[in-house]
Amino acid sequence: GxxxxxxxxxxxxxxxxxxxxxxxxxxxxxxxxxxxxxxxxxxxxxxxxxxxxxxxxxxxxxxxxxxxxxxARIDPLTGLYNRRAFDEYCDIEFSRAQRSGAPFAIIMCDLDHFKRVNDQYGHHVGDEVLRRFANTLKEHIRKHDVVARFGGEEFVLLLPGKDTEQGLEVAEKLRAKTADTQITIGDDVCLTLSASFGVAHYDSSDREWSAVLHRADNALYAAKKQGRNRVVDLATKNPGEECLSRTPSVIRI
CATH class of the missing domain: 1.20.58 (Methane Monooxygenase Hydroxylase; Chain G, domain 1)
Incomplete structure (x- = not known):
């Protein structure tokens, strides 16, 4: 204009x-x-x-x-969106869901035992691991999905039009891809990592999108508690109730 x-x-x-x-x-x-x-x-x-x-x-x-x-919307280390940008996209998607009832899912994920990488190899290796993991997430989602670095080794994805089951499929694909990828840095460092994923979807009774994020965060916590390297969906809004979990063998650093 x-x-x-x-x-x-x-x-x-x-x-x-x-x-x-x-x-x-x-x-x-x-x-x-x-x-x-x-x-x-x-x-x-x-x-x-x-x-x-x-x-x-x-x-x-x-x-x-x-x-x-x-x-101001980009995380300087990974090149992904930061939390501020993610919040903006969630505001838009939540408004659309309230108007039309269109579903959306949120996935929270976290690299398992990431502190060991920093402690054993140094922060420069840890930073490169975060960049590689960010690329894995970005390369295996749709163009209109949103992936952001939430903080530290924690990442979050917004999947417009996806319900919980579809969100679980995406999360499982990302989990498997992470576990199957060897990260080689220089001549001395070769790592096989794993990640844990928590999935939640929009419910028509949600008053704000942060409620979906909160459930995804609780699901991620449950995945960590159950042994890591898995995908968990809290089947109800009460995180103490039964949850759906996909539990492959744990791959440690």
């Missing part, structure tokens, strides 16, 4: 300038002796220069603002 307005103003100013200059051509130094049309042509030329400078600064500042806004 702003770009089109700026282009329109520039083109308009150019044709105004051409119109006046076509009537009378006088060098700028003869401005005081020039006729009215020449004076107007010179003024139009100066106006065009000023307008061009203004539009250039305006568009540059607008682009810079967009870039800064996008940077």
């Amino acid at each position: 702003k770009m089109l307005i700026a282009m329109f103003l520039l083109v308009s100013a150019f044709f105004i300038f051409r119109f006046f200059r076509s009537f009378y051509e006088v060098p700028p130094e003869d401005f005081m002796n020039a006729g009215l049309l020449s004076a107007l042509a010179i003024i139009a030329g100066e106006f065009l220069v000023i307008l061009s400078s203004f539009c250039t600064i305006w568009m540059a500042s607008d682009e810079l603002q967009d870039e800064l806004s996008e940077i």
Whole structure:
């Protein structure tokens, strides 16, 4: 919108300038002796220069603002969205779900025993592990799904249009892919990791999307408590009640 307005103003100013200059051509130094049309042509030329400078600064500042806004939504280590951006997407999806009843699922996941990586190999290796895991998540979801780094070694995914069963399938695919991937860093480090996943879906009685996130977080806690490297869905809103769990063998670092 702003770009089109700026282009329109520039083109308009150019044709105004051409119109006046076509009537009378006088060098700028003869401005005081020039006729009215020449004076107007010179003024139009100066106006065009000023307008061009203004539009250039305006568009540059607008682009810079967009870039800064996008940077504020990105986690610098992994390149994924950060929690702020995730919250914004959840607000949008929750509003859509309330209007249309469309389902959505949230997955929370956490790398198992990640502290051991930092303690044994150092934070530079830990950072690379987080980047590799982030890439695994990003590469195995749909384009309109949202994945974000929630903090530390914890990540969260928003799956529009997915119910719990479909969310479980996505989480299990990500769990298996993580467990099957060896991470080699340099000549000395070769790791096989595992991750735990908690899944929850939107319920029509939810008053805010954070209720779904809370259930996913409780499910993740249950996955950790049950032995890690598994996918858990709390089947009800009460985290103390029965839950659905998929429990493969645990792969440790």
